[in-house]
Amino acid sequence: MLTDKRILLIIAGGIAAYKTLELIRRLRERGAWVTPVLTRAAEEFVTPLSVSSLAGEKVYRDLFDLTDEAEMGHIQLSRSADLIVAAPATADLMAKMAHGQANDLASTLLLATDTPVLVAPAMNVRMWAHPATQRNLALLKQDGIGFVGPNEGDMACGEFGPGRMSEPMEIVHAIQGALSEGPLQGRRILVTSGPTHEPIDPVRYIANRSSGAQGSAIAEALVKLGADVVFVTGPADAARPEGVTLVEVETAQEMLRAVQGSLPVEAAVFCAAVADWRVSSASDSKIKKTKGGLPVMAFAENPDILATVSQMPEGRPALVVGFAAETDDVIENATAKRIRKGCDWIVANDVSPATGIMGGTENAVTLISDAGSEAWERMDKVAVAEKLAERVAEALEA
Structure with missing residues (x-):
């Protein structure tokens, strides 16, 4: 189902970013092409070298890269994919998506596209439950953004509750569903x-x-x-x-x-x-x-x-x-x-x-x-x- 499908994978800055390395590997096993985009905060958790090595593709990081932007690279990236996946999606990234902000490469890609988007949230349980995050979640759902997770469980901060990013295979199955051409596509x-x-x-x-x-x-x-x-x-x-x-x-x-x-x-x-x-x-x-x-x-x-x-x-x-x-x-x-x-x-x-x-x-x-x-x-x-x-x-x- 994923053979030759092009996934634009946006990795935001959260401890769950380590799971994204496994996600890339699972997607590549199934024949998908993965183009990774790292936010600056994401580089605090995973390195561009590790992501690039697993994806077999260049890692995109900077909105104002002279080489990439000479041909409006952020526009091409956002429109050449079959699906855009944000995993992990932090509270900050979800807020930018909900309110149309575009002050870095990741948020600009998400605003400059009509490609379907799938989001895998990951954050502290209190951040997830905060009214602001829940308002943003409702707005994004109204806009047709797809979601997988978050799951409930122990967190790196020592708390317990909803906010854990879905496991890599859960996200893979959600990607397969999002790319399905069945009669319930998008429902x-x-x-x-x-x-x-x-x-x-x-x-x-x-x-x-x-x-x-x-x-x-x-x-x-x-x-x-x-x-x-x-x-x-x-x-x-x-x-x-x-x-x-x-x-x-x-x-x-x-x-x-x-x-x-x-x-x-x-x-x-x-x-x-x-x-x-x-x-x-x-x-x-x-x-x-x-x-x-x-x-x-x-x-x-x-x-x-x-x-x-x-x-x-x-x-x-x-x-x-x-x-x-x-x-x-x-x-x-x-x-x-x-x-x-x-x-x-x-x-x-x-x-x-x-x-x-x-x-x-x-x-x-x-x-x-x-x-x-x-x-x-x-x-x-x-x-x-x-x-x-x-x-x-x-x-x-x-």
């Missing part, structure tokens, strides 16, 4: 997956039997059609899909915040099996077994993520798809759920124990919309995902 789609775990105490929780396999398969099928997929998952057993922006959560409340933070999107597929209830006051210490009685727990209702997004007064995705796992009166219950939640489609399946679907490798679903119900034959979950992804593409095209 941003949200997929939720897996169960949620609602804590009772530090060692116990309420959950269900969802493996997350169907959600992972749907995300991968959408990526193959060219979509930019944000994948929000609870603690699922299934392998995480490749080529997505991954957001891992634990509880229903965390999932709702992650979903809201991922908007706007053109379509949303809510495959997660979210727990309906949580313990209203989870214990901070393990509840001990005692003689003479059972512990008394008060429950609270979890947020309804599907209904919240389906009924948004502004910014609602063009297509909202829910799932209904039922054991009785499957079609009737799922049809009522679609109307109650306000979503466009419901994918209904029978998860009664005799079917072996919950946690299994196959699924038998019925697609319910305002046009009625359409039963699909039983097939493996990958085939179900591919068929659903094709339907999503058709609906967005229409």
Whole structure:
């Protein structure tokens, strides 16, 4: 997919720049041509020699280079690439992009182009969460800029949270998706997956039997059609899909915040099996077994993520798809759920124990919309995902 594709790689000044060396190597393995651009700050973390050696290309650094600029080199660089990738993209670079500043080679390239741009942010968790960065992020998304990451985890500064640059192979898969010529090229789609775990105490929780396999398969099928997929998952057993922006959560409340933070999107597929209830006051210490009685727990209702997004007064995705796992009166219950939640489609399946679907490798679903119900034959979950992804593409095209 990347053979002879030309990637203009902008490396900004952050500790994550060391990962970019591996990214270059992985891109070159797949046949891509990589033209590197270093900001002055980036040279504090990686050397032009190391970058040039791996890329097999000259490193561009200076906006006012007499040799390069004799033929308006920054214009040619920005327009000769198939894709511009900024990795790592610092808060400073994102701010310049959002507000049209062009005071160095990297920011000038990004302003002087109509080539698609993919950004892999990397910064301290507080910088990422700052309202200014989040405003810039929203502006860039509105401008059609693609994003991969950031991930959550430990940081070089000793803090923990979102802000880590995506791993090199995650960025490679995102580049492949951005360069795909599939029917969902350039479409941003949200997929939720897996169960949620609602804590009772530090060692116990309420959950269900969802493996997350169907959600992972749907995300991968959408990526193959060219979509930019944000994948929000609870603690699922299934392998995480490749080529997505991954957001891992634990509880229903965390999932709702992650979903809201991922908007706007053109379509949303809510495959997660979210727990309906949580313990209203989870214990901070393990509840001990005692003689003479059972512990008394008060429950609270979890947020309804599907209904919240389906009924948004502004910014609602063009297509909202829910799932209904039922054991009785499957079609009737799922049809009522679609109307109650306000979503466009419901994918209904029978998860009664005799079917072996919950946690299994196959699924038998019925697609319910305002046009009625359409039963699909039983097939493996990958085939179900591919068929659903094709339907999503058709609906967005229409």
